[in-house]
Amino acid sequence: MxxxxxxxxxxxxxxxxxxxxxxxxxxxxxxxxxxxxxxxxxxxxxxxxxxxxxxxxxxxxxxxxxxxxxxxxxxxxxxxxxxxxxxxxxxAKRRKRVAMFVSKADHCLLDLLWRQRRGELHMTVPMVVSNHPDLGEEVRQFDIPFFHVPVDKDSKAAAEKEQLNLLKGNVDLLVLARYMQILSGGFLEELGVPVINIHHSFLPAFMGAGPYQRAKERGVKLVGATAHYVTEDLDEGPIIEQDVIRVSHRESVRDLQRRGADVERLVLSRAVSWHCDDRVIRDGNSTVVF
Amino acid sequence: MxxxxxxxxxxxxxxxxxxxxxxxxxxxxxxxxxxxxxxxxxxxxxxxxxxxxxxxxxxxxxxxxxxxxxxxxxxxxxxxxxxxxxxxxxxAKRRKRVAMFVSKADHCLLDLLWRQRRGELHMTVPMVVSNHPDLGEEVRQFDIPFFHVPVDKDSKAAAEKEQLNLLKGNVDLLVLARYMQILSGGFLEELGVPVINIHHSFLPAFMGAGPYQRAKERGVKLVGATAHYVTEDLDEGPIIEQDVIRVSHRESVRDLQRRGADVERLVLSRAVSWHCDDRVIRDGNSTVVF
Amino acid sequence: MxxxxxxxxxxxxxxxxxxxxxxxxxxxxxxxxxxxxxxxxxxxxxxxxxxxxxxxxxxxxxxxxxxxxxxxxxxxxxxxxxxxxxxxxxxAKRRKRVAMFVSKADHCLLDLLWRQRRGELHMTVPMVVSNHPDLGEEVRQFDIPFFHVPVDKDSKAAAEKEQLNLLKGNVDLLVLARYMQILSGGFLEELGVPVINIHHSFLPAFMGAGPYQRAKERGVKLVGATAHYVTEDLDEGPIIEQDVIRVSHRESVRDLQRRGADVERLVLSRAVSWHCDDRVIRDGNSTVVF
Amino acid sequence: MxxxxxxxxxxxxxxxxxxxxxxxxxxxxxxxxxxxxxxxxxxxxxxxxxxxxxxxxxxxxxxxxxxxxxxxxxxxxxxxxxxxxxxxxxxAKRRKRVAMFVSKADHCLLDLLWRQRRGELHMTVPMVVSNHPDLGEEVRQFDIPFFHVPVDKDSKAAAEKEQLNLLKGNVDLLVLARYMQILSGGFLEELGVPVINIHHSFLPAFMGAGPYQRAKERGVKLVGATAHYVTEDLDEGPIIEQDVIRVSHRESVRDLQRRGADVERLVLSRAVSWHCDDRVIRDGNSTVVF
Incomplete structure (x- = not known):
């Protein structure tokens, strides 16, 4: 509000x-x-x-x-x-400090930064952190610091340590805006602030690899997105917001992904906005959204 | 709830x-x-x-x-x-007494009676009144009294008097479930209980006669419905609930009307349910729905 | 159309x-x-x-x-x-003969029969078969034969044989309108006509028992339904139509079920209507809906 | 596609x-x-x-x-x-040349440019023209020429001439991405290419000034947007696409406008994409969208 x-x-x-x-x-x-x-x-x-x-x-x-x-x-x-x-x-006047983790996909990140700039979101963005350098220039055009912290299998522990050094004490919320790495339980505990994630969703779910391909193969008519708090169980945390968009057999797998991107950024921006206004209360693995 | x-x-x-x-x-x-x-x-x-x-x-x-x-x-x-x-x-235990006015279209009425029978709506239905006899048998199968009060231009005042005799003291809410007659300001005042109406809606509105035909002619992609409290300004009272359903050039005018009927009965049933649970508070020409 | x-x-x-x-x-x-x-x-x-x-x-x-x-x-x-x-x-003039299997829930069945009566669906309904006697009177009011074929673990094979005797040669489509029994692969093969099922759906899916309870526990914001052709893999056949309806923490588990019922009957009626107009073409485990 | x-x-x-x-x-x-x-x-x-x-x-x-x-x-x-x-x-390979007219609001424009950059829209953007200088820097970051053509009551004819000089021969489509000036019939005729406009929509319509304020005052529950081809009758041309988003009494007038902006950019981007893929065929004052 x-x-x-x-x-x-x-x-x-x-x-x-x-x-x-x-x-x-x-x-x-x-x-x-x-x-x-x-x-x-x-x-x-x-x-x-x-x-x-x-x-x-x-x-x-x-x-x-x-x-x-x-x-x-x-x-x-x-x-x-x-x-x-x-x-x-x-x-209420105090803005939450919201850091963002991204990989290469820009749609969720840019949507948040653009809403932030036009005054829709009651927050500040102290930094964007990515395991890829690609979005650096884009982010810095918004006068927001961008940090590149590469992550691979061997360096994961070291990378999480570096991420924690950047974040600790500086943020009130971490948003995973299509960040394609899994955060360890230790990281979440050490970080000590809520983490919001966005991921694609279907009815029914298509677990595992290639969900869009498999959704296409079964002829799904809706593509959705779910924003949720991150817990140690990947993609299983309390749901904040969800929405869907209609598709048909005319859409290719790539089209499904684009429709998915549209609904992802809408849903994530609502979830972040509501969190920043303290409208979301966690209740075990559920939420109350006022 | x-x-x-x-x-x-x-x-x-x-x-x-x-x-x-x-x-x-x-x-x-x-x-x-x-x-x-x-x-x-x-x-x-x-x-x-x-x-x-x-x-x-x-x-x-x-x-x-x-x-x-x-x-x-x-x-x-x-x-x-x-x-x-x-x-x-x-x-909370006390059920509101809800009378319904209908004409010939049965979709909104039957949906309400069916929901009532299965326990979704916290109300009783003391009577259904119609200006046509057509739906009598249908209504009586639900063990609800049906009264036929014909209305024509000359008999309108007399008909309203007869309707008031049936309703006064017996109802807490009157629902116009596709009742195709305009109620006079005097009737509303005399009745003294809220009246809920449902009508089709488009973006933008197509005022006047033949709205579906004209909506078709302009290629509308959504057909909607609005449930609102009735005031003396026809179709201008405080809005309780609205929804839409997607259509395309494939739908004929008759198909648009059928899609419209689907959304009308959903929207009306929500509005009646919320009213019966005292979740709708009027505020001038607006509403607060908790 | x-x-x-x-x-x-x-x-x-x-x-x-x-x-x-x-x-x-x-x-x-x-x-x-x-x-x-x-x-x-x-x-x-x-x-x-x-x-x-x-x-x-x-x-x-x-x-x-x-x-x-x-x-x-x-x-x-x-x-x-x-x-x-x-x-x-x-x-095109020839109406498909559509039989329905139901258990105790009436919402999908009644919605189809009611739409059939008002001329929305281009079909005839030669019979309704149920493993419970409860809906017999309701069905017969529509002048449609109702057959009660009890099913339990021991009698399943015999029941399927009885069902096949009723159906074979008499139907072009079988609709499972909330029929709570699993049909055997042999039954499907022997029947030889398409079978459409409706079931609740969530993003993500909640497999197994008590899906509404578990959806509530995770705070889902959407309740959906999927209509699909039945294959031997239960709930895994080609999807014909899907839709969702919005819910919040205010809705109890029972409310979720009611919202689910609303979207189930809408989705099933569209799937049946499109099938009867030959608008759905199966493609492996997917569909093309024209 | x-x-x-x-x-x-x-x-x-x-x-x-x-x-x-x-x-x-x-x-x-x-x-x-x-x-x-x-x-x-x-x-x-x-x-x-x-x-x-x-x-x-x-x-x-x-x-x-x-x-x-x-x-x-x-x-x-x-x-x-x-x-x-x-x-x-x-x-099909040939991209349509799409010019955009804007005023001060950036949401529709930026969404189109951003989708263009990520390859969603099959078009080129030879220029953006505005009656205000505000969005020039933003546009030029996309390597797109920006022309400032001020318009006031007295200069309107001259401004339209200047706009036509910029556009004629250089564009296949003109998109009014929240351009707050009315184009004359002469301009449309002289231009000779289709023009797509986006505007907010409600059920029912709130004509005239301050639509969001008046929609709020009547308690609307949906805010929508309509993309249509521009004809001489302002806001009355053939509809290409429409959608809505749900609101409640909790949203202020400003919130309604923000929700409206979200749906505007989604709807406009679909309309432009479909037009660029030749999926929209005009039929008098209606459209067929394949």
Whole structure:
């Protein structure tokens, strides 16, 4: 969402935990005590009894930057200590720092950078890292640093170390914008920030090599894309967004790939935008998207 | 939404009014005082400063039927009197009574009755009224009363009177499931319950007679439908739901109408379902759909 | 497609085989010699050199019923003998006889019967067969015979024999409208007519038991359906049509199933309609849909 | 469509005219006489009797560049003279020269240039012309000439003359990629090549000023775009392609515009691609898209 919600003195409070009576009242009570005005509030429970609780609240509070520390302390006491809830409090104005990993395909990367430049995405892009040098010039035209970190089977551990050196402390989110290397579990753990990936999807799935060729061979009528958080199980993390585009027997395998590219960049840009606005809450291997 | 939210001891509270600080806290405070557990809460503001406020809260409260009167009194005091807000408090278990007006086309009507029978829609259907006798047998197979009220130019006022006699006090919602007569402003006012209509839609619109023929003549690639609340301005009321379906030059005018029928019944059924679950809040000539 | 294409004196010619120069000229040459007027012609090659050739031609020929035998003979000579092509020549007016197998879920069946009754589908329905008695009354209201053939692990072979006795010679197509039993390879071979199945689909697929539950657990945002020809590999036959519908975390597992039912009946009805109009040509494990 | 169909020795033949028996046989007969192999053929009639006939044929003919002149002569005789048909014969390899007019919004333009660079669109871009200087640097990074031709009320006639000087003889298609000036009927006539425009679309239409604001006020749930050929009646020409994207009350007017921009660039790129591959045939104020 755009507009005032990304401006000074607006805050976002994300709450997650075991559902129990009174959470909404507690949260809104604290905000009201501070004189905050709730601008929007979305709440959901996975199951009314004994389920999980999720809430995203956007509020306006005069002089938020000076008071957010104190608000955080009170929430710590009232939500975390007393009710055992996880919470995250952020200034809406603060842009997330989003690094991107790419290989050779440019469609997802350029779409994100172009949306970023025209103000659609509430983020900064401190760097783009690639295992190939090809997209360097393109990236630098956006005044964004580009780092080439080659990866091969033998150098993978060293490459991940180099990538971590670049990223650690500098980013709040890593986006795999068609990055064709698998990240190790160790890398993900060490990195410590969320990672979003985009990959093609079909109904039904065509696992393994050459999915477009095999999809063509079975006459699929839809080509799709899925954006998800990366977990150690490749392509199995919580889904943030999906969409499809219609195809027919007229499309060649290469055409299917192009249609796939169109839907990939749309889906990835939505997922990144929603993440940057704290609209996506992870729930085990699922997500709640407000 | 299905499931527990439609069961005993669940309630829905819809709040609407001028936005101001503290509304969410007030609402959730009252519910917490009563010992209610908030199951889901959606809130939205048309504009963070000086805008309109909308909230839908689903809650569980032990022994709700016995206590809803007292809860209503307190909300009257705290929300209506003090904060100047409109509110509606309903027992989720209570099914809305939904009458339908039809003419000769059966696709929207049958789809609703069939969904009703299989338990998708949280409503009862006290009657179907038509200006033609054609669908009587079909309707009665669902054990629903069918009333034939002929309408022609001269008898319109009398027919509306007869329709009002049938409806008044017996229905909470009137659905125009392809009813090809215009209802007078007086009828709408006298009836006093919301009316939902479905009509075909194109991009761009083809106003006036023969829209499918004219859409065909301009080569439209999408056929759509819009479900909206009926106001005195025909086909101009607040939109509840819309959707489209793809067509091509291969489809004849008659094919376009059939595709249109498919999307009409899908869109109307969603709109009716959402209305029955109090998920649609009117806001002037717009809607908020939670 | 509706309209004249289903009327007297209209024919359809489906041609399939190895691509080679001159096929279109040969086909249209024969039709022209007979004085036929080509109403529509769709042609496609899987690969311009050394690929497979597909063509669907709709034509008008005065006095077709009397002349179709002779036309068939000439095509046999010119297309089959000389060019080694498969062809099928049908009178467009002739409705395909379509039997349906169902279990307990009624949504796909009723949608087909309802569309059939209103004239959307160019077919007759000689019978509905079910392994449960539940839908008998419903089916018979459409004046269609309903046969209950129970199936359990021990009786499966006997049941298939009974089913074959009912079907053999009486049907041109079998539709599995949510029939929850697996048909044996022997049954398919013995039956000798195409079989269309509908099943839910996700991106990615959730194989095995409880797909909706598992889709929910991973937070899918789309629920889909796939209509395909049945081969011995369950759920792996050539795809005819697919579509999806959007869902969110708000939908329960049961809601997902209902949304799935909506898209299943739309997709199945399109597949059956296209098959009945000879618009679907099988190509190995794929299809060409004209 | 990509692949061989855009290569040397492939040709496209577009035929249009009054329907009558034997056209397909005549066309394929001529091609066969020349030894051409028909790769794909799509044919359609607006009405089987007395309607309009449309056909697109892609064929392979050895040594096409040397023989296309002779083929054209024979078609002139056999299709135009004898049967009174319009036809167009083109070498598939030849890229159409596509100029673009823009104002300040860059989304449609950049999407086309980016697709062009990655080889999706079978065209060249000899120039981009704008009434504002803003996008010059961007365009020139693609090695494409950019011409700034200011337009105001008084200078409009002079500006159109200057535009015509730039375009005449140099382009096969003009694309209005969010060009916010109306072109005069005289300009269109003088230019003499097709012009494609993209504009936002809603169901129903919101005519006049501020469509997004007014769409928001009525609570629209879909935002769309329409690509069409430009005729003297502004925004009323034959439709080539349309699509929509879902929105809700959560989206601000500015969000609606952004969603609209996403669908605009998808729809425009499809329309341009199809036009460049000669897949769109105009039929009065409608189109046939093969």
């Amino acid at each position: 755009t507009g005032p919600e990304r401006m000074t003195d607006y805050g976002r409070l994300i709450v997650r935990g075991e559902d129990r009576p009174g959470i909404v009242a507690n949260v809104s009570g604290v905000l009201t005590e501070f004189g905050a005005n709730i601008v929007s509030l979305d709440q959901s429970s996975s199951d009314p009894s004994g389920g999980r609780f999720f809430q995203r609240t956007v509020f306006h509070l005069d002089d938020l930057p000076a008071r957010i520390g104190r608000l955080n302390d009170v929430l710590e006491q009232r939500l975390a200590d007393r009710l055992g809830l996880d919470f995250r409090l952020v200034e | 299905t499931g527990p939210e439609r069961m005993t001891d669940y309630g829905r509270l819809i709040v609407r009014g001028e936005d101001r600080p503290g509304i969410v806290a007030n609402v959730s405070g009252v519910l917490t005082e009563f010992g209610a557990n908030i199951v889901s809460l959606d809130q939205s503001s048309s504009d963070p400063s000086g805008g309109r406020f909308f909230q839908r809260t689903v809650f569980h409260l032990d022994d709700l039927p016995a206590r809803i009167g007292r809860l209503n009194d307190v909300l009257e005091q705290r929300l209506a009197d003090r904060l100047g807000l409109d509110f509606r408090l309903v027992e | 509706t309209g004249p294409e289903r009327m007297t004196d209209y024919g359809r010619l489906i041609v399939r085989g190895e691509d080679r120069p001159g096929i279109v000229a040969n086909v249209s040459g024969v039709l022209t010699e007979f004085g036929a007027n080509i109403v529509s012609l769709d042609q496609s090659s899987s690969d311009p050199s050394g690929g497979r050739f597909f063509q669907r031609t709709v034509f008008h020929l005065d006095d077709l019923p009397a002349r179709i035998g002779r036309l068939n003979d000439v095509l046999e000579q010119r297309l089959a003998d000389r060019l080694g092509l498969d062809f099928r020549l049908v009178e | 990509t692949g061989p169909e855009r290569m040397t020795d492939y040709g496209r033949l577009i035929v249009r005219g009054e329907d009558r028996p034997g056209i397909v046989a005549n066309v394929s007969g001529v091609l066969t006489e020349f030894g051409a192999n028909i790769v794909s053929l799509d044919q359609s009639s607006s009405d089987p009797s007395g309607g309009r006939f449309f056909q697109r044929t892609v064929f392979h003919l050895d040594d096409l560049p040397a023989r296309i002149g002779r083929l054209n002569d024979v078609l002139e005789q056999r299709l135009a003279d004898r049967l009174g048909l319009d036809f167009r014969l083109v070498e």
